[in-house]
Amino acid sequence: MKVALIHLATRETPQTTLEKALNLLNQAHQQGATVAVLPELFPSGYRYADAAKTPEVLSQLQSFCAKSDMTLVAGVLEQAGERHANRAKVIGPAGLQASYTKTHLIPAFGEHQTMIPGQDLVTLDLGGYKVGVAICFALRFPELFRAYALEGASLFLVPSAWPMSRSYAWELFCKARAAENQAYLIAVNHAEDPFGAPSLAVDPFGMEILRLEAEGAGLVELDPAIPARLRQEFPVLSERRPELYQGLLKSPTSK
Structure with a gap:
């Protein structure tokens, strides 16, 4: 399965950003990407007023998927009652396949004041993989990725908005989440x-296989036999011992 990473800058309006995204997606499609x-x-x-434009953005992405036979994972802002939702939409040729609402809201960006938290993890079958979907700050919570691995996920897809100032942690978490779950x-x-x-692609050994530092599309070819063989x-x-980890279910204490 060939996966394209679309390392993209958000522009002045959703439409101009979408136009650039579609240009890069077309390039990826021509190079054989299926996801x-x-x-x-x-x-x-985080321009909340632009949530009103999200339905049109999703409609145009759906049209692209129907024509290209590709599947996209796209992070979008949606209205959710009086608040908003930070979501990752999985869109395939036949329409919406899954929707993940960000489960771990980041205090540093004020998301608790403006957004609803997701209550469910999302997995789906895609290109010979069971896929687990997460967003950005969730990388700091290894429990989420372990839960996906225990459900059989061997590929994690993570749309993100991670600051360059904390890129050292970003790279550490990406590689650790892959290596510790062999995904x-x-x-x-x-x-x-x-x-x-x-933007990073990491293999099940925790080794970087693609890095994008400038705007553009980069492709990686993934082999589902590798995580399956490694896990065997x-x-x-x-070798987990859940009886030792019961403290993970306790509420944190403040000192």
């Missing part, structure tokens, strides 16, 4: 300030 991942909140960033991880970021950490030859998940 593409766009950044978190890619058409708008591929595709994390796609914004190309503009204040974000700008590189070097068992990790089967």
